[in-house]
Amino acid sequence: MFQHLFAEMNKMLQEIAEDFPTAEGARRNDLLCKYNMLHRLSDEVMDEWLVFAEKLSDFRQNADFSPPSEEEMPQIEAPELAMDSFVRGQGYYKLLMYRKCIEQFKQVITRYPDSLAARLYLAMAYLQEGELDVSWGHLHHMLALIREKKLKAMIYNALGCIRASQGRYPEAQELFSLSLQHDPLLPEPSVNLEVCRRRGGKLQFGHQLVSLL
Template identity: 80%
Template sequence: MFQHLFAEMNKVLQEIVTDYPTAEGARRNELLCNYNMLHRLSDKVMDEWLAFAEKLSHFRESVDFTTVVEEEVPEQEAPELCMDTFVRGQGYYKLLMYGKCIEQFKEVIVQYPDSLAARLYLAISYLQEGEGEAAWNHLNHMLGLIRETKLKAMVYNALGCIRASQERFNEAQELFGLSLQLDPALPEPTVNLEVCRRRGGKLHFGNQLVSLL
C-alpha cells in the first residue's frame, strides 16, 4: 500500500542528497523546495499513521475478539507483533525516524526481551543513528536465540562490521570467519575480510539482514 509512496519519497530525497551540496541558483532553490515538500509530507504521513494506530488501539480495547471453542487455542508464536508500540515502531522505521523507532521497540523488549524482530529493529536503527555499541548489544543478544544457520551467519557478519568500523580489525576478522563457517555461500564476509586485511574500505553490512524488516 505504501511502497510506491515511499519509493518516490526516497527517490526525491536521494536526488537532494546527491545534488544539493554542489547545486547553485535555481537548481539549489528547486532542491530546497523539494526538501520542504518531503518534510511536510513526512509530518502529514506520521500524523495520519499515529491517528490511525490510536483508533485501532481503542477499537481493540473495546471489542472482545475471543471466541469460545472446545479445542485449546495455541499460543501465538510472537505476541509482541500485536503490541501498539511494535506497530508504531514499524511505522517510524518505515519513515526513517530511527530515534522514535528506538523509543518504541525499547518498550517492546521490556515485555518481550527475547523478541528477535524487536531486537533487529533496534539494532538496525541504532546503526542508522551511528551508535555501534548499542547495535552490538542487541545483535549479540540475538545470537543466543537464533536457530537458523543463515540468519546467525548474517548477524555475525553485522557484528564484524561494527568492530571493523571501530578499527578493531582482529576481532572483526574472527567474526567474519565465524560467519563464513556457518554459511560459506554468504558473500559479504569475504569482502569484509579483505577490508580488514587492507585496514580500510567499504564494509558490506548485508542487505539480506535489513530486508527481513
C-alpha cells in the same frame, strides 16, 4: 493500528507543503527527499492493501467461522507483533525516524526481552543513529536466541561490520570468519575480510539481514 503511521506521514506532508514554496538549496533538497519517500510509501501501501483486500475476500468466502473449542485455540508464536508499540516502531523505521522507532521498540523488549524482531529493529535503528556499541549489544543478545545457521551467520557479519567500522580489524576478522563457518555461501563476509586486510573499503552489511525488517 495504522493511525500513528499515517499521522506522522500527514505531519511530514504538512511540513513539506508549508516550507517547499520558499525553500532553497539544501532545505529544498531535503523536502524533495521527504516527498519522494512519502510518495513511495503511499504507492507501497496501496499495492499491499489491494493484495491484502483480495486475499481477505477469498478467505471470507471459503472460511468456516464457527468458534473453536478452548483446546483448539492456537497459541500466538510472537505476541509482541500485535503490540501497538511494535506497529508504531515499524512505521517510524519506514519513515527513517530512528529515534522514535527506538523509543517504541524499547517498550517492546521491556515486555518481551527475547523478541528477535524487536532486537533487530533496535540494532538497525541504533546503527543508523551512529550508536554502534548499543547496536552491538542488541545483535549480540540475538546470537544466543538464534538456532538457524544462516541467520546467525548474518548476525556475525553485522557484528563484524561494527567492529571494522570502529577500526578494530582483528576482532572484525574473527567475526567474519565465524560468519563463514555458519554459512560458507554468504557472500558478504568474504568481501569484508578483504576490507579488513586492506584496512579500508566499503563494508557489506548484508542486504538479506536488512530485508528482514
